[in-house]
Amino acid sequence: MKILIIGAAGMIGRKLTERLAKDAKLGHEAIEKLILADVIAPTAVRAPGIEIEAHELDIVSEDAVSSLIAARPDLVFHLAAIVSGEAELDFDKGYAINLDGTRYLFDAIRREGQEQPYCPRVVFSSSIAVFGAPFPDKIGDEFFSTPKTSYGTQKAIGELLLSDYSRRGFFDGVGIRLPTICIRPGKPNKAASGFFSNILREPLVGQEAVLPVEENVRHWHASPRSAVGFLLHAATMDTAPLGVRRNLNMPGLSATVGEQIEALRRVAGKKAAALIRKARDPMVADMVDGWARDFDAQRATSLGFVADASFDDIIKAHIEDELGGTLP
Amino acid sequence: MKILIIGAAGMIGRKLTERLAKDAKLGHEAIEKLILADVIAPTAVRAPGIEIEAHELDIVSEDAVSSLIAARPDLVFHLAAIVSGEAELDFDKGYAINLDGTRYLFDAIRREGQEQPYCPRVVFSSSIAVFGAPFPDKIGDEFFSTPKTSYGTQKAIGELLLSDYSRRGFFDGVGIRLPTICIRPGKPNKAASGFFSNILREPLVGQEAVLPVEENVRHWHASPRSAVGFLLHAATMDTAPLGVRRNLNMPGLSATVGEQIEALRRVAGKKAAALIRKARDPMVADMVDGWARDFDAQRATSLGFVADASFDDIIKAHIEDELGGTLP
Ligand SMILES: NC(=O)c1ccc[n+]([C@@H]2O[C@H](COP(=O)([O-])OP(=O)(O)OC[C@H]3O[C@@H](n4cnc5c(N)ncnc54)[C@H](O)[C@@H]3O)[C@@H](O)[C@H]2O)c1
Ligand SMILES: NC(=O)c1ccc[n+]([C@@H]2O[C@H](COP(=O)([O-])OP(=O)(O)OC[C@H]3O[C@@H](n4cnc5c(N)ncnc54)[C@H](O)[C@@H]3O)[C@@H](O)[C@H]2O)c1
Numbered sequence: 001m002k003i004l005i006i007g008a009a010g011m012i013g014r015k016l017t018e019r020l021a022k023d024a025k026l027g028h029e030a031i032e033k034l035i036l037a038d039v040i041a042p043t044a045v046r047a048p049g050i051e052i053e054a055h056e057l058d059i060v061s062e063d064a065v066s067s068l069i070a071a072r073p074d075l076v077f078h079l080a081a082i083v084s085g086e087a088e089l090d091f092d093k094g095y096a097i098n099l100d101g102t103r104y105l106f107d108a109i110r111r112e113g114q115e116q117p118y119c120p121r122v123v124f125s126s127s128i129a130v131f132g133a134p135f136p137d138k139i140g141d142e143f144f145s146t147p148k149t150s151y152g153t154q155k156a157i158g159e160l161l162l163s164d165y166s167r168r169g170f171f172d173g174v175g176i177r178l179p180t181i182c183i184r185p186g187k188p189n190k191a192a193s194g195f196f197s198n199i200l201r202e203p204l205v206g207q208e209a210v211l212p213v214e215e216n217v218r219h220w221h222a223s224p225r226s227a228v229g230f231l232l233h234a235a236t237m238d239t240a241p242l243g244v245r246r247n248l249n250m251p252g253l254s255a256t257v258g259e260q261i262e263a264l265r266r267v268a269g270k271k272a273a274a275l276i277r278k279a280r281d282p283m284v285a286d287m288v289d290g291w292a293r294d295f296d297a298q299r300a301t302s303l304g305f306v307a308d309a310s311f312d313d314i315i316k317a318h319i320e321d322e323l324g325g326t327l328p
Numbered sequence: 329m330k331i332l333i334i335g336a337a338g339m340i341g342r343k344l345t346e347r348l349a350k351d352a353k354l355g356h357e358a359i360e361k362l363i364l365a366d367v368i369a370p371t372a373v374r375a376p377g378i379e380i381e382a383h384e385l386d387i388v389s390e391d392a393v394s395s396l397i398a399a400r401p402d403l404v405f406h407l408a409a410i411v412s413g414e415a416e417l418d419f420d421k422g423y424a425i426n427l428d429g430t431r432y433l434f435d436a437i438r439r440e441g442q443e444q445p446y447c448p449r450v451v452f453s454s455s456i457a458v459f460g461a462p463f464p465d466k467i468g469d470e471f472f473s474t475p476k477t478s479y480g481t482q483k484a485i486g487e488l489l490l491s492d493y494s495r496r497g498f499f500d501g502v503g504i505r506l507p508t509i510c511i512r513p514g515k516p517n518k519a520a521s522g523f524f525s526n527i528l529r530e531p532l533v534g535q536e537a538v539l540p541v542e543e544n545v546r547h548w549h550a551s552p553r554s555a556v557g558f559l560l561h562a563a564t565m566d567t568a569p570l571g572v573r574r575n576l577n578m579p580g581l582s583a584t585v586g587e588q589i590e591a592l593r594r595v596a597g598k599k600a601a602a603l604i605r606k607a608r609d610p611m612v613a614d615m616v617d618g619w620a621r622d623f624d625a626q627r628a629t630s631l632g633f634v635a636d637a638s639f640d641d642i643i644k645a646h647i648e649d650e651l652g653g654t655l656p
Contacts, residue, residue, distance in 0.1 A: 164481040
């Protein structure tokens, strides 16, 4: 089978690419070709027996997207997006990439099918940012989308398009609302949610990290490994039970910052936990106040999506995947 | 004040225009100018003391929409849309008018405000078609949008844009999810929901009407008069309590077809009710099966929106407004 990953140079895109290259098959089907696309040139992976094609392109170009779809991939992962902070700062850019780019992709697939039947599986990475406070204690599967960011709005619109295009038979879509990915590997970034990862990732390698909120702040998390697991399950699951309701709250782990720190202490010791410096940032604290804290992701769970069991597991997975299995 | 009505030649647009022309004020403010726009030339109304401007234009032209907004109306009613059946038959046309046209309008307002502060009230006519079965017995204010038509999808996207643009301060938007308007005046049309009106409107003037579903079919209705009332309330209400949740389920009347016929019998007699001929249409029956039946529109009710009290009232309002107050 032929798989296209759009946003392949991103954090999740790279992890997904590596996993597919390593597995060399998806479900029962061998992978013949991986097409990687991103506005940043995707780095090649070693994958003996799989043809790898890398494209540096902007999804805000209709032609560029059409040219990717002309290869008629059997499966499309649409991960390209600019994130919350940037979409909030640059209104036009957010709508151009997250909305127009998504629509160009969906329409390219639709048009491709007008010439000759074509109905690929499309997996779309949505976000819990489609929800906006006030929330119930646990957000259920039928809770409404009232995003408080332009990013969340753009994801919610992508979801609606995904459902309608699937209902029409233009493709077979699954939208997965990812929890905040923790521990996000790499350097600390400017995302307001970054501290949830920073306070674990940095101390694990002996670096200090800043905690800008109270320890009782609760949030909804999944590891990068789980995120890749969700994507693969969305790519292979039976979509018949979804009907027109194509977008799913992914399962995750609800934890307070205090619980995260406890887990860090258990896995890496007191010294690591002591590297977290509290410095309340009222602006971050305010933003985080509007974010989802907990979910009852019954539907996705019953459809076979599986999340991390504990924050200890999340930290251990990070040590295995990013730190070669041992602490320095 | 200056008021722009887009979709002014439509059924609701005409009724709204007449009402504004008659009242000559909105809330406490005198109306100085009514700008009517539609792809079908809007018919002039008599409104002494109000300047009337009529534009025949297509909202799928960015320039046309911008030229309307250049007049900086204080209030914009966005009623233009192609309805469910047509948007389902012509995918491109539905997205062009109901999504792109709406976005052109919202962006024209945003751009107008970039030059010099501008933040009009925008009232958007959404629809209960943003919901798709299965439903709870009564749809609550926080139930999710999973439309089963492209029209419903386009309305749901319009709602999300309305909320985000309002949150950003580009305009002050209110989206109202109208129930099915009954009794729709005029000739029977091809809308699948048409029979809910036909079975009352036609017998009232001695004509036969066909009922394609069982009498136990329940649906959610409001009179054209109520719809105009909703629009005026949305135009004048305090929007502060809405926060970012700008879209409201309008109150309405939940009734079975049997209850509609009972009301007809009470208001117009047995002879009128006898003009309804049952001829089950499995296709219509099937579609109607997926439609919303009942709501608990608490939020809108507490915000002061008022619906019809009974189907007798709906029929009497039709007799007053459309038949000169008496039955033939
Ligand atoms: N990481 C999280 O916590 C999280 C949570 C919820 C949802 N998501 C979603 O998952 C997806 C992947 O997230 P991530 O953490 O890997 O983000 P990331 O920012 O690391 O990756 C996104 C990728 O999209 C690419 N991209 C941006 N604009 C593009 C354009 N115009 N054309 C082509 N490519 C473009 C970027 O270059 C980047 O490589 C995104 O859609 C994101 O919104 C992530
Ligand atoms: N009537 C109902 O039962 C009902 C229920 C829910 C929502 N609504 C919504 O209320 C609004 C008004 O409904 P209505 O019953 O008066 O419908 P209508 O069809 O009578 O009026 C819609 C008007 O929009 C105009 N229009 C269509 N495309 C246009 C374009 N490209 N540019 C400019 N004008 C265009 C049409 O010419 C028409 O005059 C619509 O948005 C509709 O979706 C109606």
